[in-house]
Amino acid sequence: DIQMTQSPSTLSASVGDRVTITCRASQSIDSWLAWYQQKPGKAPKLLIHKASSLKSGVPSRFSGSGSGTEFTLTISSLQPDDFATYYCQQYNFYSETFGQGTKVEIK
């Protein structure tokens, strides 16, 4: 099975900060990677698919990059609504697995 490793597990940041979250795959997944945002008690919300394609309606301060085994999610200027937990997900090779999550907290 493909393992997904996210870092950091927790990130403390302030409004306006540039934030970067990394996700590494245990083998190449080409660009078959999605990023989700989840708030407590709510279902995850898709932000980005195919590593860098922003879902319609998602603010442009979110961006994704990478291919193969290393990927990043960047929030260019953190807003109050962005404090949440973020997950990467690979969907390659007839399997899907998630990273363990990154909680973005208020500094």
Added chain:
Amino acid sequence: EVLLVESGGGLIQPGGSLRLSCAVSGFSVSNNYMSWVRQAPGKGLEGVSVIYSGGTTQYTDSVKGRFTISRDNSKNTLYLQMNSLRAEDTAVYYCATSPTQGSWGQGTLVTVSS
């Protein structure tokens, strides 16, 4: 608008069975990637099962042989039959469309406990 509504969760004793349903509107479950994802209390997301457009299915190792994913095209509904339930299956279960389409239901809680 795509809407997914899960049902069928509840409290069940270890060894018991449950069938979860996911009624979908605004999107066809037939010939499309659909999945079940679960989240144990206070934990991260775990992919449970996927049914691909051609009907191929995939399961995470911990549920193989116990869970079965299926779909009813006439009802536009996705199912997850869960047998031989264990305490570690306790979680909120979400149904979701493909990572490209990105719609999720609100989740249904399954609690396995005596």
